Amino acid sequence: MVGYFDRFLRRHMNALRLARWGEPAFADHPGPIVVYCNHPAWWDAAVVILLAGRLFPKRASHAPFDARMLERYAIFGRIGAFPVDLDSARGAAQFLKASRTILARPKAMMWITAQGRFADVRARPLDLRGGVARLPELAPDTLFVPLALDYAFWEERGAEACAAFGTPLQGADLLALPRPERLARMEAALAETLDRLAVDVIRRDPARFTALVSGAKGVGGVYDLGRRLRATLTGRRFDPAHRAGQDRMNRDRIAEEDRLP
Structure with missing residues (x-):
């Protein structure tokens, strides 16, 4: 799937770019890692698959997926996606049960579109779903990393997919906060990363990024x-x-x- 989406992005976009300041330096974390991001576009799944495959090839990646959509795109279930019913209370239990199993593995990695819905990259507040703030309770040794995603048209005919990882948050530090404050801290970290990425996107300067994939x-x-x-x-x-x-x-x-x- 990494190879498939690499070719797919080359055909339909100009590039996948990673901000130079937002390159990950936490791949050697001894415990599990949760990357939580905003959800601006259909392309997010493709971008996450490419980031996971290119930057974290030694980790087993997993992601919650809308149960109805997973029925339509069953291939994602074969590469680490697990179903969550977003329209019922049962979905929260599904999410936590699967997350507990995944985060019990030291080299596991979860990728979560924490808004749970499509939302414009400029929308504030981000309104992250509360489930992501429950995860430190399941595995305090987990590292939580905000990931900002943005898309823009520059000079070429294809769009630019831009990404940046923010400052990691230690699960034990988050666990020390009450749940509402914990969620607010995680949301603030993602908003800060998005705002910083937006500055580089607005400058339209490819030299501020590393091109992970380049199209025609x-x-x-x-x-x-x-x-x-x-x-x-x-x-x-x-x-x-x-x-x-x-x-x-x-x-x-x-x-x-x-x-x-």
Whole structure:
């Protein structure tokens, strides 16, 4: 499925980008990890699968999935998704029962779209569902990591899928808080990560990101064929990207800024 969605994203998007400041540094955590994110688009499942496969290949990933949707997309059940009835009280019990089993495994990893519904990336408050705040009670050694997801159109015809991991929260620290405060702390951490990611997305500067997947550039077809022919006749290297050359200049500039005291 990682290979499938890699090809799928290359065909339909310009890139999957991970903010340089939001790259994960917690893969070696000795206990389980819960990544909880916002839920802005249908693409979230594909992005999560790619992030899990590319960045955490040694961990077994799991995710709660709307039970009705899982019936339609049964393939997800074969790669770690488990059903949760979102429209009944039984769903909360399903979620906690499955989570208890998963988080008992030290190398397990859960990915949760904690809003439980599609919501615009700019909407505030985030209104995370309360179930995610119950998880520290099941496994205090779990690391809880906010993940911000955002999508935007820049200069290319395909959209940019942008992601950033926030500062991890220790399960034991969250457990020391009452449930309402615990949920508020987790929501604040995700909102902070989203706001910081939005700054980079608005700047539209690919050099601020690491491209995990890159799609085809340019318009394609006869138009790009003509551009390639003109470049060949004039002895120039053909780059189909709309920002040809600019991204490399920006990367060099940021690298130089990083070297400054």
